[in-house]
Amino acid sequence: MITIVSGLPRSGTSLMMQMLAAGGIPILSDGERAADADNPRGYWEWERIKRLPQEPDCIDEAEGKALKVISQLLFALPAGRSYQIIFMERPLSEVVTSQAEMIRRRGTSGAALSAAALVAGLQAHLSQVNAWLQRRPDILLCRLEYHQVLRDPRCVSETVQRFLQGTLDLESMARQVDQSLYRCRTQTA
């Protein structure tokens, strides 16, 4: 079984990876992308997953582990493996604001669209992802709201435990949510 944390960039995927690690789930991550102001506790990413469309078999390295796969890359998941996906959801206006801030800090160029157009584009993208997920009933899916994680990390940790059908360190998972940090960032967003 391969456990995937997915969602739009800046929807809380790194936080969920951090919680899974604290809960005792083996993580596939190379630490190549260092912690920064956008993700002070790290990204928990595995750089090679970006080449999933070109090298679909690389996903086999995640067997028995959890890894982060951004929503755009879900389409490239090869068949013939068992997946369980935790899909993070966050209001798109917050996602767009947070992405803009991150792009500004990275000094790169994002989509040449207004915020409203980008929200619409991300919405359309999510619709495609949802349609794709519906066509893959073999994939186990758990949707989690970012704000629910912040509000009640203990309850969310229990939900994750039930979904993954294992015994996790729920206390440790819940402690990963730094209320002050996330409250601040949400308010900024």
Added chain:
Amino acid sequence: MPEPLAKKVLLIGWDAADWKLINPLLDQGLMPTLDDFVNHGVMGNLATLRPILSPMLWNSIATGKRPDKHGILGFMEPDPQTGGVRPTTSTSRKVKAIWNILTQRGYKTHALGWFAGHPAEPINGISVSDLFPYAIGPLEKEWPLPLGAVHPESMRETFAELRMHPAEVTEAAILPWIPRAAEIDQEKDKSLQSFAKILAENCSIHNAATWILRHEPWDFMAVYYNGIDHFCHGFMHFHPPRMEGIPEEKFEIYKDVVNGAYRFHDMMLQTLLELAGPDVTVILVSDHGFHSDHLRPRGIPMEPAGPAVQHRQFGIVCMQGAHIKQDERIYGATLLDVMPTILTLFGLPVGEDMDGRVLVQAFEEPPTIARIPSWENEVGNCGMHPADLRMDPAAAQAVLQQFVALGYIQPPSEDQARAAEVAVREQQYNLARVYLDSRRYSEALPIFEELKKKWPDQPRFVQHLAQSYLALGRRSEAKALLEQLLTFGPMAPSSSRQEAEGEASAEVPAKQDSDVSLKEPKPRPWTDLLMGIIHFEEGDMEAALACLLKAEQSDPHMPDLHLRIGETYLRQKRTEDAARAFRRALDIDGDSAEAHLGLAVVRLRQRRNEEAAEQALLAVGLQHFLPLGHFHLGVSLARLGHLDRAVLAFETSVGMLPGLLAGHRWLAALYTQPGGDLEKAARHRSIYLQMRHQRQAKTRAA
């Protein structure tokens, strides 16, 4: 709801088929099936839309809507999965095609090979996408059918077996077309491979079509063949008479390929008609013609979709079946009219948001035409892809770019990113040209402005921007732009050869020899042409003529140029010179409606009214939507005493152009004649006086 006029409808698409090539073959008895078909049905020109690019056109045929509405805007679109490009897909079409509407109404419907048809749509029947016939990989190795090429998926294996691989094209298939094939050095000349590829692809589509006709129930089938277009792009420069610069030896080898393509399609038509049976209404159309005579271009513009310069503005239409006239010509048809006509054949309403009209003159009796505001609002399964799959590819590309910028996605390679950027740019360019073609200049303008801003060294963007300014009456801005362009010096477009060929390759077979070379378009003739138009509009006829004649020296083959020269002479009251210019335009393009219209005006000035009527009739026959054509037809008919017909012509002209002051004045006068309609006379007089008053006020204010 009206009664259906057809039990079944078979729509056959022959890309680029042109009467100019067909007629001599009919005369020689070399296309017997089509000869019999037109003798028992109607035939005519089918005016195309601009830009003349097949994916846009075939989707306008299938939807009855212009490309800005249906959303297919070119050969390629960004691929949101890879960051590169892909052939334009069916998920990018925003509106229902004929097979979707018929699916919605429960008809058994099949669609094969249609441009931008991949992935195959889940219609009520079999759908075979345009990627179905392409051979990926050699015959001896695995030759997989692309995912999504056939709907339903259960038919996948059956249809995979129906494909023909280019390697299966044997000597026996080649020699009737190219008897001296053995003389070809295939190491140097790859034309034979290109030939085999086109032949195999069209056989694959034909096999699929005939299989369906043999084995499946059906009410409607649409099948598209790209063969004529591809054979013409690959071999038209070898078609007789031999073009300057074409080696004699090669000419002799390949000179029969184009005619062979038409004869081959005639044979396929025969099979389709036999299998379809007698109770079928058959419509055969092409999206545009193909220059086959002295208008064949000497070179291809080095820009994306440059080979479209070989396309001619008139395709073909013929129809045969119950309630359809026999052995008659129809006039003024456009490719937007096909869809409304098919709906009427099925007794279904035409959408008021469709841009075409029913080809009423093809019917023995005028059909009853039902209408609804739009088929897009009709609820029910129509066999389109789910809405969540139909994402605007440009928006998807922007989202991808956002993810790349955030560092979550591998950036596409430089080539992929460049290709995607070009695809989006070309889609925008094509959209703006759609607006120009439909005279929505204010919608075209901001797009051209943006394109020029981003790519200031692309003269085609500057040219169209100048045209838009001119059309909007912003002469000084157009003039400044053209003057700036003249400082560019000899052409230096930024688009690379690779870029140009890359975009074109979706439609045009690879050109392995250099007989027709890519070449830089010349900016000077059209710059002078546009400057001439500006002077003309400013009322400076001398300066206008000087510019236009200068343009003529640079490129005497621009038909529009001679029209402008003719108009300028007309303004100078040099009627014989004007007539000569319009005749010159007709020498270049015998199907120029504007040239016939110009001659009609000349003859009216000379009081040669019968000739004027004749020329005006030719003009509106070639291009129905030509308000001034109908107006001048009305004037000539009125002078000849055919008052009823004149009224009809004037009514048509003001219907098309309500601001045509003189049309209302004529109608007011004619309706006042004995036996006329005084109420209508009063109405037109009122409109005339009101509009004249408004214009005078406007002039005073100016």
